[in-house]
Amino acid sequence: MNLQFKNFPIFILSLALSLSLISCSEKKEKVAQNQTKEEVVEEKSDEKIILFFGNSLTAGYGIEQDLAFPGLVQARLDSLGENYKVINGGLSGETTAGGVGRIDWFLEDEPDIFVLELGGNDGLRGIQLSETKKNLLTIIDKVQTKYPDTxxxxxxxxxxxxxxxxxxxxxxxxxxxxxxxxxxxxxxxxLQNVGGIKELNLPDGIHPTEEGHKLVFENVWEYLKEEI
Incomplete structure (x- = not known):
């Protein structure tokens, strides 16, 4: 019994030291986790936004959205290590008038680059051309007024x-x-080098296939890369 109590202070000291080391380790881990969270927040705050605003062509009608040209833009940016987030604001059947009605909702987050792809459905429906032009101007006005640097x-x-x-x-x-x-x-x-080419479009003759979207991507990237 005396021997056990004789070593008791040493046991207490060892236990205290172990608890102290565990506490320090936990604190360091928490600090590391907080730093990681801060880095993620900082990275997201530095993330730039590209908004593609259009109709079924932008939405990627008939194919997986990732394979539509906006998705291919995201893939190219990721491969280049560019910190951009692509938002696909495409809606099948959308007209320029419809675009005017929903643009404000998409401008809740400030886009660094705004790509406007509308009007095709206006033309196919024979909408008055002055109306189409007015709507395109209105959409651009809304973007420029709210975000002059976009x-x-x-x-x-x-x-x-x-x-x-x-x-x-x-x-x-x-x-x-x-x-x-x-x-x-x-x-x-x-749709340069895509429109009217049967093998690059779905059976409806209007919407590009996956291969067609690859060419549309190249058409877009030629101009988009100058703004990155």
């Missing part, structure tokens, strides 16, 4: 001559006119 890219569109050659030509001219008036970057024709 870079804007307008995707030009063309339509088949179903509505008559005069209507088709005037429709095509809307995009360079709007781009010039608002001083934004213009992609002359989003």
């Amino acid at each position: 870079k804007i890219i307008l995707a030009g569109m063309q339509i088949p001559p179903n509505m008559g050659p005069e209507y088709s030509q005037e429709f095509q001219s809307i995009y360079p006119e709007v781009a010039k008036e608002k001083d934004v970057t213009l992609i002359p024709f989003l």
